[in-house]
Amino acid sequence: MSKTTSGDFTKTTGWLDWYTGPAKPQFQLPAGAVDAHCHVFGPGAEFPYAPERKYTPCDASKAQLFALRDHLGFARNVVVQATCHGADNRAMVDACLASGGKARGVATVRRTITDQELQQLHAAGVRGVRFNFVKRLVDFTPKDELMEIAGRIAKLGWHVVIYFEAVDLPQLWDFFTSLPTTVVVDHMGRPDVTKGVDSEEFALFLKFMREHPNVWSKVSCPERLSATGPQALDGEQAAYRDVVPFARRVVEEFPDRVLWGTDWPHPNLKDHMPDDGLLVDFIPHIAPTPELQRKLLVDNPMRLYWPEEAS
Numbered sequence: 001m002s003k004t005t006s007g008d009f010t011k012t013t014g015w016l017d018w019y020t021g022p023a024k025p026q027f028q029l030p031a032g033a034v035d036a037h038c039h040v041f042g043p044g045a046e047f048p049y050a051p052e053r054k055y056t057p058c059d060a061s062k063a064q065l066f067a068l069r070d071h072l073g074f075a076r077n078v079v080v081q082a083t084c085h086g087a088d089n090r091a092m093v094d095a096c097l098a099s100g101g102k103a104r105g106v107a108t109v110r111r112t113i114t115d116q117e118l119q120q121l122h123a124a125g126v127r128g129v130r131f132n133f134v135k136r137l138v139d140f141t142p143k144d145e146l147m148e149i150a151g152r153i154a155k156l157g158w159h160v161v162i163y164f165e166a167v168d169l170p171q172l173w174d175f176f177t178s179l180p181t182t183v184v185v186d187h188m189g190r191p192d193v194t195k196g197v198d199s200e201e202f203a204l205f206l207k208f209m210r211e212h213p214n215v216w217s218k219v220s221c222p223e224r225l226s227a228t229g230p231q232a233l234d235g236e237q238a239a240y241r242d243v244v245p246f247a248r249r250v251v252e253e254f255p256d257r258v259l260w261g262t263d264w265p266h267p268n269l270k271d272h273m274p275d276d277g278l279l280v281d282f283i284p285h286i287a288p289t290p291e292l293q294r295k296l297l298v299d300n301p302m303r304l305y306w307p308e309e310a311s
C-alpha cells in the first residue's frame with residue numbers, strides 16, 4: 001500500500017516508499033549494534049519539509065524508525081539530517097529526544113547558528129554535522145562557511161560527515177584534508193562499482209583513508225551503489241554482489257574506522273526499495289568475522305557517538 005505525506009505536501013513523482021514488513025534478518029546482529037545511518041522524514045504535518053528541498057518524501061516517523069530498529073535487532077540509531085529538512089533539525093532532534101538515549105544525531109547547520117543553539121543540539125544528542133556535496137540534493141555552500149562551522153563544532157568534540165560522488169573527490173581533496181575533526185564519509189564516497197575495485201577512482205578513496213587517520217567511512221548503501229544486484233528482495237541472501245568487494249576492502253583495511261547503517265527510509269531510490277531485513281544479511285559478506293562485525297556495528301559507532309559508554 002502506498003504511504004502518505006501529511007500536511008501540505010505531495011510526494012515527488014515516482015517516489016518509492018520504504019518497505020513494509022521487512023524480513024527478520026538471518027544474520028544475528030551482535031548485542032548493542034548501532035544503525036549508524038538512518039533518517040526520519042517529518043511527518044510533514046508536524047515537521048514541515050524545507051522550502052529549499054530537492055525532493056518531497058513519504059513520511060517516515062520516529063516511531064516507525066524505532067519499530068524497525070527493534071525488528072532488525074539493533075540497539076541504537078544515528079539519525080542523520082536529510083536534505084528534505086534543510087537546516088531545520090527539529091524532526092531529527094525530536095527523534096533523538098524521544099529515543100530514551102538510544103539515538104544520537106547528525107545535524108545540518110548554517111553559519112548563523114548561535115553557540116547556544118549548538119549547545120541545545122548537543123544536549124539533544126547531536127554529535128556531528130553533515131556537509132553535502134551531491135549536487136542533485138543541495139545548493140552550493142561556500143567552503144569558508146563550512147570551514148567556519150567545522151572549527152566551531154570541533155570545540156564540542158563533534159565530527160563532520162561528508163557526502164559526495166567519487167568523481168568529485170579530487171577537487172574536494174584539499175578541503176576535506178584540512179578539516180580539523182574526525183571526518184566520516186557517507187557510502188564509501190559513492191564509487192562507480194562498474195569501474196571495479198582496483199580502479200583509479202577507488203584507489204584514490206583508499207589513499208584518502210590511508211593517508212588521513214581521521215577519515216572514517218560508512219560502508220552502507222549497497223542498494224544505491226549496485227549496478228547488477230541482485231536486489232535485496234524475495235529472500236535474496238547474497239544481494240548486491242558487485243558492491244561486496246568495495247565494502248569488504250574498506251572493512252578489512254580500516255576495521256577501526258568503519259560504520260554501517262540501513263539508510264532507512266532510503267530517499268531517492270529509483271528502481272526498487274530493499275527489504276531492510278535482507279540488507280542486514282548483506283553485513284556478513286562485507287565483515288566476515290565476528291571481530292570485524294563487532295567493530296563495525298558496536299565498537300566504532302559507540303566510540304564516535306557514545307564515547308562516555310564505549311569500552
Ligand SMILES: O=C(O)/C=C(\CC(=O)C(=O)O)C(=O)O
Binds near residue numbers: 081082084137267
Ligand atoms: O540518505 C542518503 O544517505 C542518501 C541520499 C539522500 C540524502 O543524503 C539526503 O536527502 O540527505 C541520496 O543519495 O539521495
